[in-house]
Amino acid sequence: MRTAIMTDTNSGITTEEGKSLGIFVIPMPIIIDDKVYYEGINITEKEFYEALTGGKNLSTSQPSPGEVMDMWDSILESGDYDQVVYIPMSSGLSNSCSAAMGLALEYEDKVFVADNHRISVTMRESVLSAKELADEGKSGAEIKKALEDDAYNSSIYISVNTLEFLKKGGRITPAAAMIGTMLNIKPILTIQGEKLDSFAKARSMKKCQDKMLEALKSEIAGRFSHNDISRLKVGAAGAGLSEEEIENWLGMVKEAFPNAKVFYGPLSASIACHTGPGAVGIGISF
Incomplete structure (x- = not known):
């Protein structure tokens, strides 16, 4: 076949x-000021992030x-x-x-x-x-x-660096976004096979990264304890990160999971529309 x-x-x-x-x-498809673009076809990553942070109206579609x-x-x-x-x-x-x-x-x-x-x-x-x-x-x-x-043998955590884009997407209220920005609160979100849910909060991206790593270690020791650990794959992710930021995040992940297959993958433009630039994420699968 x-x-x-x-x-x-x-x-x-x-x-x-x-x-x-x-x-x-x-x-x-990514819609920018009512014009449709296709990721990797007629818009580059640089052009996408310039539009995202440049005050243009962005939305996603299927x-x-x-x-x-x-x-x-x-x-x-x-x-x-x-x-x-x-x-x-x-x-x-x-x-x-x-x-x-x-x-x-x-x-x-x-x-x-x-x-x-x-x-x-x-x-x-x-x-x-x-x-x-x-x-x-x-x-x-x-x-x-x-x-x-095999679908549910996986877990994802993601933290956003700014609340602006969650507010635009209607996932948090303007008041919550304002308070969170004033207090420098960074939310950590999780996907356990279905919808995006709130997991925790922290005052810096470094603390968010630490919390995400600890959460996954806890899951591996708990609900994934029956899985073959030799098959563990860990993907670090980010939205518009610099080479230095990628290297640092990937280094943290490799240190936390020294025996796993570890790789880095940029978040797609249609995901970054909702997270904003500077978001970092991590996912595991077996």
């Missing part, structure tokens, strides 16, 4: 990187049904693949997954949409695992089942 793997840029895999990995990647189906059709009509497994961002964070599942009904036994309940660095690992299974000759149905069975 020749099975193609497809995802979106919320996995942290760019369209260009996807080509080198043999993975099909659909870019997430790929249109036509864009998704056009990619499915292109893959299937190429003659290189019999099936497609599409891994969008978690259904708990966007309607794009449920929308794709509805579209896939027209592609019986050809397109399989996996609700892997992940995003960013943990979603990236799922996509890479799916590609390994596809290379082994697994069918779309088998890969979808494997991803969904």
